[in-house]
Amino acid sequence: MNPTARTHALSRIATQVLTGGLILLFLVFISVPLVSLFTRVSVGDLLYAITSEAAINALTLSAATAVLSTVIVIIFGTPLAYVNARIPYKGRNIVDTLTDLPIVLPPTVAGLALLMAFGANGLLGQYFSIFGIKIAFTTTAVVLAQIFVASPFYLRQARSSFEAIDVEYEYASRTLGAGPLKTLFKVTLPLALGSLLSGIIMTFARALGEFGATMMFAGNLPGKTQTMPLAIYSELQSDLSVSVALAILLVIFSFDIILIVKYLGAREKKKYA
Amino acid sequence: MLEASFSRQLRDFTMNVDLTVQPGETLALIGENGSGKSTTLKILSGLMKPETGRIMLNGQVLCDSAARLHIDPEMRNISYMFQNYALFPHMTVRENIAYGLAVRKRPKEEIQARTNELIARMGLEQIADEPVTRLSGGQRQRTALARSLAPRPALLLLDEPLAALDVKTQENMRRELASVIRAENIPCILVTHSIIDALSIADRVSVIKRGTIVATGTPEEIIHDPTYGFSVSENPNLYRGEIHIGKTGKVCVKIGEIYLRAVTTLSGVVNVEIRPEELIISREKLTSSAINSFQGKITDIRPSGLEMLVYVDIGISLAAALTPQSVERLSLKKGDVVVVTFKATAVHIFA
Numbered sequence: 009m010n011p012t013a014r015t016h017a018l019s020r021i022a023t024q025v026l027t028g029g030l031i032l033l034f035l036v037f038i039s040v041p042l043v044s045l046f047t048r049v050s051v052g053d054l055l056y057a058i059t060s061e062a063a064i065n066a067l068t069l070s071a072a073t074a075v076l077s078t079v080i081v082i083i084f085g086t087p088l089a090y091v092n093a094r095i096p097y098k099g100r101n102i103v104d105t106l107t108d109l110p111i112v113l114p115p116t117v118a119g120l121a122l123l124m125a126f127g128a129n130g131l132l133g134q135y136f137s138i139f140g141i142k143i144a145f146t147t148t149a150v151v152l153a154q155i156f157v158a159s160p161f162y163l164r165q166a167r168s169s170f171e172a173i174d175v176e177y178e179y180a181s182r183t184l185g186a187g188p189l190k191t192l193f194k195v196t197l198p199l200a201l202g203s204l205l206s207g208i209i210m211t212f213a214r215a216l217g218e219f220g221a222t223m224m225f226a227g228n229l230p231g232k233t234q235t236m237p238l239a240i241y242s243e244l245q246s247d248l249s250v251s252v253a254l255a256i257l258l259v260i261f262s263f264d265i266i267l268i269v270k271y272l273g274a275r276e277k278k279k280y281a
Numbered sequence: 282m283l284e285a286s287f288s289r290q291l292r293d294f295t296m297n298v299d300l301t302v303q304p305g306e307t308l309a310l311i312g313e314n315g316s317g318k319s320t321t322l323k324i325l326s327g328l329m330k331p332e333t334g335r336i337m338l339n340g341q342v343l344c345d346s347a348a349r350l351h352i353d354p355e356m357r358n359i360s361y362m363f364q365n366y367a368l369f370p371h372m373t374v375r376e377n378i379a380y381g382l383a384v385r386k387r388p389k390e391e392i393q394a395r396t397n398e399l400i401a402r403m404g405l406e407q408i409a410d411e412p413v414t415r416l417s418g419g420q421r422q423r424t425a426l427a428r429s430l431a432p433r434p435a436l437l438l439l440d441e442p443l444a445a446l447d448v449k450t451q452e453n454m455r456r457e458l459a460s461v462i463r464a465e466n467i468p469c470i471l472v473t474h475s476i477i478d479a480l481s482i483a484d485r486v487s488v489i490k491r492g493t494i495v496a497t498g499t500p501e502e503i504i505h506d507p508t509y510g511f512s513v514s515e516n517p518n519l520y521r522g523e524i525h526i527g528k529t530g531k532v533c534v535k536i537g538e539i540y541l542r543a544v545t546t547l548s549g550v551v552n553v554e555i556r557p558e559e560l561i562i563s564r565e566k567l568t569s570s571a572i573n574s575f576q577g578k579i580t581d582i583r584p585s586g587l588e589m590l591v592y593v594d595i596g597i598s599l600a601a602a603l604t605p606q607s608v609e610r611l612s613l614k615k616g617d618v619v620v621v622t623f624k625a626t627a628v629h630i631f632a
Contacts, residue, residue, distance in 0.1 A: 180367040184381035
C-alpha cells in the first residue's frame, strides 16, 4: 500500500468512527433521561401514586380539556384549512403566518398575551367582566390556552391534506350531481381522513402537554386548572413519586402517539399509491 | 340540443366559442394542447364561469351572463369524464358507478338496477366490488364511462378519453366507446388532439385554435381540408376506405380507385392509416416480401421535424418519411416518377 492510499484509508476509518460516535452519543443523551424515569420508582409505588387524588384529578382534567380543545380546533380549523388549501386570495400568506405563529412563540408569551386579552381588565375580558363572566384562572382558560398553542399542528396538517387531494375528484363529484357540502362529506373528507387524523392526534398531544401558557393564563389550581404537566411540576416539591408516575404516563402516551402517526402516514402512502 | 356561445379571457388569448350539438350527436372538439378545449368543457359543465355568453341545453338556460345567471354544476345534469378519470379512490367500482344516482337520492332499487346494467354492459362483473385503485387502465376507463352515464345525463363531456391508455388498449376502447355512446344516444362532446379518435367516434368535428372554432364539418371534410387537416393531424396518410375480400381470401381496402392489400378482421367502411415511416421509396421496382407496390409522381417534398415528407400521387396522395440524406442520395425532386413499397401490415385499419 502506498502512503497516499494508506492516508486515505485512515481518514475514511476516522470519519466512520467520528460519525458513529456522534450518533451513539446523541441516542444515549435522548434515551438515558427517559430510562431513568422508569428506574426511579418501583411498580408498586407507581400504582399507588397513580391512584392518588392529585394524580387522578390531573389526569381527568387533562383528558377532558385536551379532548375539548381538540374538538374545537377541528370545528374552527377545518374550514380555514380548506379555504387556504383551495382558494387563492389576497393575504393568504399573512393568514398562514399568523396561524403558524403559536408554534414558535414561547408558551409563556402566549399565556401572557391571552391574559392581556381575556384577563379581568383585558382587551376583551373587561367586557366579559361586565356580565360577570370570568375567564382567566378557570378551566375555560386551560382550554383556550391549549387551543392557542395546539391549533397550528392541526391547521398545517389539514391544509396539506386538502392540498394533496386532486381538485378533479371534487369536480367529478359536482358534475355527478353532488353539491359542495355533499362533496365535502362524501369525497374530500373521506380522502383526507387518514392525514387529518395524524393532525388531530398531534394537536391532542400538544394540548395534553401544554404547560407554559396554562401556567400564565389559567394558574395552577388543583382540580380546576392543574393539568398533568402542571401537576408534575407541583408534585416535584411534595411527592416525587406522583410526579414521576404522571411523567411516565405521558412518556408512554407520547411514544404511542408517534407510533400511530407514523403508521397512519405509511398507510396513507400505500393506500392511494 | 346544446347551444352555447361564450367568451373568456385566458392568459394568452381570448376564448370565443360558438357551438351546437344536436340530440344524440357526438361532436369532437379537436385542437392542440392549450387551445382551450378543456376550458370549453369546464365552462359548459359549470366548473368555470364565462365572462360573457349564454349556454342553453334542451331549452333550459344554464348560464346567461346578461341575466347574471349561472347554474351550479350539480344542477346541470352534464356528466364530465376527466382525462385521468378522477375515479374516487376510496370507493369500489360499483360505488363509483352508483355515486351520481346515490347523491340524487334515487330509490335503492333504481340505483341497483342501473348500476348492474352498466356493470354488465361494460363487462365489469368480475371486478365490481374491487377498489378502483386495483384496476388496469382499460377497466378504469370503463368504470369512469359507466359512472358518467349512470345518471342518464343530458350531455356527456369526454376530455381526452383515450389519452391515459396504452396504444393497444386505445384501439379496443375506441371502438367500445363509439358503440356505447351510440347505444346510449346521449349528445356528447369529445375533446381530443387525435384525429383518429375524432374519426372513429364523432359525427361532426370542430377544430379549435387559440380559443376559437375555426372549422366544423364531417370527419372526412376536416381531414381532407388542407387548411386544417395538417394542423390537427400528425399523419397525412389517413383515408376512408372499404374492405374487399377477393375470391382467394385476399383482403384489400379500396381507397378511391386504388386497392391496397391489408390485414384486418373488419369489414365494410373503415378508417385507414399508413404511417409515413413505413413506406419505402425507390427508383426501380423492388423485389421484396412487401406486397403493396405502386408507381407514382412526386408532388411535393417538405421538411417535417428531422425528416423529409415525400408526397407521391399513386391515385391517392401518400406521404413517405425519409431522412434528408436518402432524399439526396436518390436525388429526389418534384415531378420524378418513383415506386412506393409497403407491407400489408403497414396498412392500419380501424373502425
